[in-house]
Every structure is written in C-alpha cells, then in structure tokens.
Amino acid sequence: xxxxxxxxxxxxxxxxxxxxxxxxxxxxxxxxxxxxxxxxxxxxxxxxxxxxxxxxxxxxxxxxxxxxxxxxxxxxxxxxxxxxxxxxxxxxxxxxxxxxxxxxxxxxxxxxxxxxxxxxxxxxxxxxxxxxxxxxxxxxxxxxxxxxxxxxxxxxxxxxxxxxxxxxxxxxxxxxxxxxxxxxxxxxxxxxxxxxxxxxxxxxxxxxxxxxxxxxxxxxxxxxxxxxxxxxxxxxxxxxxxxxxxxxxxxxxxxxxxxxxxxxxxxxxxxxxxxxxxxxxxxxxxxxxxxxxxxxxxxxxxxxxxxxxxxxxxxxxx
Amino acid sequence: xxxxxxxxxxxxxxxxxxxxxxxxxxxxxxxxxxxxxxxxxxxxxxxxxxxxxxxxxxxxxxxxxxxxxxxxxxxxxxxxxxxxxxxxxxxxxxxxxxxxxxxxxxxxxxxxxxxxxxxxxxxxxxxxxxxxxxxxxxxxxxxxxxxxxxxxxxxxxxxxxxxxxxxxxxxxxxxxxxxxxxxxxxxxxxxxxxxxxxxxxxxxxxxxxxxxxxxxxxxxxxxxxxxxxxxxxxxxxxxxxxxxxxx
Ligand SMILES: Nc1ncnc2c1ncn2[C@@H]1O[C@H](COP(=O)(O)OP(=O)(O)OP(=O)(O)O)[C@@H](O)[C@H]1O
Ligand SMILES: [Mg+2]
Numbered sequence: 001x002x003x004x005x006x007x008x009x010x011x012x013x014x015x016x017x018x019x020x021x022x023x024x025x026x027x028x029x030x031x032x033x034x035x036x037x038x039x040x041x042x043x044x045x046x047x048x049x050x051x052x053x054x055x056x057x058x059x060x061x062x063x064x065x066x067x068x069x070x071x072x073x074x075x076x077x078x079x080x081x082x083x084x085x086x087x088x089x090x091x092x093x094x095x096x097x098x099x100x101x102x103x104x105x106x107x108x109x110x111x112x113x114x115x116x117x118x119x120x121x122x123x124x125x126x127x128x129x130x131x132x133x134x135x136x137x138x139x140x141x142x143x144x145x146x147x148x149x150x151x152x153x154x155x156x157x158x159x160x161x162x163x164x165x166x167x168x169x170x171x172x173x174x175x176x177x178x179x180x181x182x183x184x185x186x187x188x189x190x191x192x193x194x195x196x197x198x199x200x201x202x203x204x205x206x207x208x209x210x211x212x213x214x215x216x217x218x219x220x221x222x223x224x225x226x227x228x229x230x231x232x233x234x235x236x237x238x239x240x241x242x243x244x245x246x247x248x249x250x251x252x253x254x255x256x257x258x259x260x261x262x263x264x265x266x267x268x269x270x271x272x273x274x275x276x277x278x279x280x281x282x283x284x285x286x287x288x289x290x291x292x293x294x295x296x297x298x299x300x301x302x303x304x305x306x307x308x309x310x311x312x313x314x315x316x317x318x
Numbered sequence: 319x320x321x322x323x324x325x326x327x328x329x330x331x332x333x334x335x336x337x338x339x340x341x342x343x344x345x346x347x348x349x350x351x352x353x354x355x356x357x358x359x360x361x362x363x364x365x366x367x368x369x370x371x372x373x374x375x376x377x378x379x380x381x382x383x384x385x386x387x388x389x390x391x392x393x394x395x396x397x398x399x400x401x402x403x404x405x406x407x408x409x410x411x412x413x414x415x416x417x418x419x420x421x422x423x424x425x426x427x428x429x430x431x432x433x434x435x436x437x438x439x440x441x442x443x444x445x446x447x448x449x450x451x452x453x454x455x456x457x458x459x460x461x462x463x464x465x466x467x468x469x470x471x472x473x474x475x476x477x478x479x480x481x482x483x484x485x486x487x488x489x490x491x492x493x494x495x496x497x498x499x500x501x502x503x504x505x506x507x508x509x510x511x512x513x514x515x516x517x518x519x520x521x522x523x524x525x526x527x528x529x530x531x532x533x534x535x536x537x538x539x540x541x542x543x544x545x546x547x548x549x550x551x552x553x554x555x556x557x558x559x560x561x562x563x564x565x
Contacts, residue, residue: 189404194392
C-alpha cells in the first residue's frame with residue numbers, strides 16, 4: 001500500500017515538475033517500455049518461458065488499432081477492446097504449438113514468429129504501407145483533452161503502468177503466481193502437484209501479449225505514425241534486455257530496466273560514433289557485477305551498507 | 319481402492335514394466351520393493367500420470383485412470399512424493415506447501431487449506447520453524463518432510479511415496495517411518511516404494527517384490543520378511559549390515 005502511494009506521488013510530482021515536451025515524451029516512452037517489459041517478465045522472469053518475439057505483439061497492437069481507426073474510421077476507444085482481443089487470440093494461437101517447445105527451441109520458435117510478423121508489416125504494402133508505414137493515426141482524445149502532446153499522455157501511460165503493476169503484483173502473490181514460479185523451477189514437479197502446466201503457460205503468454213498490445217495501442221495513437229522498424233527483432237531483444245537488466249521475476253525490475261534502456265541511448269548521443277560501444281559496455285558491466293539485475297543488485301548493495309552501519313560502534317551515531 | 323491389471327510401461331521402444339498387476343485396499347500400507355532399475359519409480363509415475371505411455375488397466379475407486387493428466391489424478395485423490403523430492407528450491411517452505419494445495423484454492427475450500435497448513439506444520443514442526451526459508455536450503459531430511467507435507471496438502475486419499483528414506487540418517491528414517499504409521503492411523507492409504515526393504519516391510523500390511531519390470535513375489539509383509547528368497551536378495555547379511563545402520 002505504502003509503496004503504491006509513493007509510486008503515485010512520484011508520478012504526479014514528475015508530471016508537475018517536468019514541463020519540457022521532449023522530457024515528457026521520453027518519460028512517456030519509458031512507461032510504454034515498462035508495459036512491454038512487465039508483460040515479458042511475467043512470461044520469462046516468472047514462468048521461465050523465453051520469448052524472442054515480444055515486439056510482434058507490440059506491433060500487432062499498434063497496427064491493428066491504427067488500421068481500424070484510419071481505414072474504418074473507428075474511434076480509438078472502440079478500437080482498443082477489439083485490438084486487445086484480436087492480439088490475445090493471435091497470442092493464444094501462437095502459444096498453443098509454440099509452448100510445447102522449451103529452452104533453445106522455444107527461443108527459436110518465438111524468434112521466427114517475430115520475424116514473420118515483422119515481414120508482414122513490411123511486405124503487405126496495400127494494408128500496412130510497407131516500409132513507409134502508416135501516417136495520420138488519430139490521437140486519443142477524451143472530451144477536450146488530447147493525449148498527443150504534453151502532460152496528458154504522460155499521465156495516461158503512467159496511470160496504466162500503475163494499474164498494470166497492481167494487477168501483476170496481485171497475480172504474483174496469488175496461487176497463480178506461485179504456480180508460475182514453480183513452472184520456472186521444474187515443469188515436471190509442477191505437474192506432480194497438480195498444475196496444468198501447458199494451460200498455465202498459454203495463459204501467461206496471452207497475458208504478456210495483450211499487455212504488449214496495449215503498449216502498442218498507446219504508442220501508435222501518441223506518435224500518430226508507425227513503421228515496421230519499431231517492431232523488429234532488435235526491439236524484441238531490447239525488451240528481453242530490459243527484463244534481464246532490470247531483474248527477472250521482479251515487477252520493479254521491469255520499470256528500472258525499461259528506464260535504463262530508454263534513457264541510455266539518449267544520454268549516450270554525445271559520444272556520437274562510440275555510442276553503441278559504450279551502450280554495450282554498460283550492459284555487460286551491469287550483467288557481470290549485478291547478475292541478478294539492477295533491482296536485486298541495488299537492494300543487495302543497500303543492505304550491505306545498512307548492515308555495515310549497524311555494526312559500527314554506537315558513538316558514531318546521532 | 320487402486321487396482322493395476324497387466325500394466326506395461328514404455329519409454330519410447332524400451333519396455334520398463336512388463337505386465338504388472340497389483341492392488342491396494344483402503345487403509346493399507348503396501349510396500350513395493352526391488353533393486354535399482356526394477357521399475358519402481360516408473361510404476362509410481364505411471365499411476366500419477368507423469369508417464370503417459372502405458373497399456374493395461376489402472377482403476378482408482380471405480381474409474382479408470384487411462385488418459386488422465388497429472389492434475390486430474392491429483393484431483394481424484396492420488397498424490398506422489400517423488401523420487402529425489404522434486405521441491406521448488408528457490409521458493410519458501412510455505413510456498414512449497416501451498417503449491418501442494420494448488421487445486422484446492424478455489425471457493426470455499428480456501429479456509430480449509432489454511433487449517434491444513436497448520437496441521438501439516440504440527441506434523442512436521444521443523445517446517446514451521448523454517449517456513450520462510452528457501453526450500454533448497456533445507457537439509458535432506460527436512461526436504462523429505464517438506465516433500466511429504468506438500469503432497470499431503472492436496473488431501474490425497476492415496477499417497478505414493480518413492481524412496482522417502484533415500485540418503486537419510488537412521489534417526490531421520492525412523493522419524494519418517496513413524497510419520498507414515500501416524501498417517502495410516504489417520505486413515506490414509508499408502509503405497510510405499512523402498513530399497514530399504516526392512517523398514518518398508520516392517521510397517522507394511524502387504525508387499526510386492528518387483529524385478530526387471532515384473533512382480534516376482536507378493537504376500538503379507540511378515541511372510542515376505544521371513545521369505546528365504548527375499549532375505550537372500552533384499553535382506554541378505556551384507557545388506558543387513560548396510561541397512562541396519564540406516565534403520
Ligand atoms: N526416462 C527414461 N527413459 C528411458 N528409460 C528409462 C527412463 N527412466 C527409467 N528408465 C529405465 O526404466 C527402468 C526402470 O527404471 P526406474 O527408475 O523405474 O527404476 P527404479 O526401480 O525406480 O530404480 P531405483 O531404485 O534406482 O530408483 C530402468 O531400466 C531405467 O533405465
Ligand atoms: Mg526409483
């Protein structure tokens with residue numbers, strides 16, 4: 001409860017303090033990436049099922065809603081439930097055969113799925129606009145408020161991130177969460193205690209896919225322009241990196257991972273051609289020194305110092 | 319309660335069990351003994367649905383278990399304490415126990431699960447002391463108790479145990495044996511697989527001896543204990559010196 005209040009307070013304060021549109025947009029992108037990382041973390045961090053095609057659901061969400069609003073003139077709010085259900089069904093159909101695989105094979109399978117979706121975006125020109133993508137996607141509006149620029153999209157996205165956090169935390173603390181973690185340990189042992197492992201895997205995969213579709217919906221209507229490159233293989237890898245760097249099986253890790261991977265490239269622009277090298281180096285260093293991810297790593301460091309303080313003689317205090 | 323008729327089990331082309339028939343009646347402890355590789359674990363995995371490639375008949379109560387998946391079999395009241403325990407090492411003792419009751423966390427049974435959780439921790443007080451500790455950090459004996467506790471959390475009618483005494487010190491083996499007796503007194507039915515034949519036969523009502531995937535001998539436990547053939551093969555002098563230490 002206390003953590004949640006702090007989270008809300010931080011969101012509201014940030015929205016008040018930050019006024020530069022560029023910074024606000026960056027923060028909004030962090031929110032969208034957090035949704036992507038959060039969904040994948042449920043699949044990968046908790047249930048232990050690797051997915052290298054998560055960006056496909058992000059893209060499907062963005063394209064589905066964009067096409068419905070551009071070509072059929074639907075309101076984005078009407079397109080939203082349809083988009084989520086549609087991507088949910090796709091995720092379900094993909095998961096059925098895919099989650100029979102495990103380990104490297106599951107990685108390969110989801111990778112292939114991501115590639116196929118990417119090539120559909122790229123090649124089905126009459127529908128998707130191919131390389132040049134779709135323009136003129138209507139922004140989200142609610143009465144007089146437009147969620148295209150300024151603080152409004154920031155609040156909308158972070159409000160949704162906040163709600164998703166609550167949903168995920170509740171899920172993780174429930175029997176479902178325990179079952180997901182048990183799946184990560186040993187599928188056989190999970191089955192032995194009575195968990196329907198294949199159904200659970202499909203369910204969590206669909207959940208992650210729908211969350212990514214929601215992120216895609218928000219992205220499309222905020223940027224009002226999409227093209228295939230945003231949803232390519234590198235994006236899938238980036239989401240995986242967010243989860244791993246932030247911390248597997250950690251809701252907050254998704255946020256930290258998303259923040260770091262969104263901000264780093266911005267900060268590193270000053271290094272021009274060395275940007276990618278430094279970017280890679282930082283990630284490698286984090287993985288070496290904080291193998292459990294940022295969240296766990298920073299907590300460990302904090303606890304280390306706290307316990308050191310406690311063992312100091314009394315006279316040092318006050 | 320449980321009846322197997324001419325059950326054959328396969329791993330691909332390899333036949334591990336070739337025509338086993340056995341029965342377990344309500345309230346009995348049945349010992350299934352046999353050397354390494356005889357097929358004991360295979361049989362228990364087949365009953366609990368983890369191995370689905372088998373032929374023959376397995377009936378529990380009045381219905382066949384053919385084609386059922388492990389969750390459905392747990393739901394019907396058969397729980398397995400697997401060989402090597404198969405705990406969830408990074409998860410807490412309490413979470414492991416709760417996972418045992420996974421199928422019961424719906425509707426009204428929820429409150430009963432909380433009560434059972436207390437009951438299991440009364441049965442194994444160590445588990446209460448360690449309830450927040452990761453299961454993987456428990457000692458071997460404590461892990462075995464956790465594995466049993468977890469299986470009991472499903473409130474099974476029939477408990478299958480695969481070598482619960484494996485790798486444990488005599489004191490621990492004794493504790494486990496006493497627990498099994500307690501369970502029997504509370505009305506539970508047990509199918510106990512053991513290489514520690516003496517321990518198993520001493521608390522069992524009846525026993526079966528499995529060799530190379532076939533039942534070669536069966537009868538009341540006392541008779542098996544006295545049987546020359548069993549003595550030679552499983553309770554032989556060398557073996558006794560070895561197992562006496564464990565018992
Ligand atoms: N996954 C498997 N694939 C192929 N063969 C297997 C498999 N598991 C067991 N077997 C074979 O089936 C036979 C019976 O094995 P099982 O594990 O049931 O023996 P066991 O009686 O439990 O032995 P132990 O006392 O050593 O645990 C063995 O010959 C074994 O090699
Ligand atoms: Mg065995």
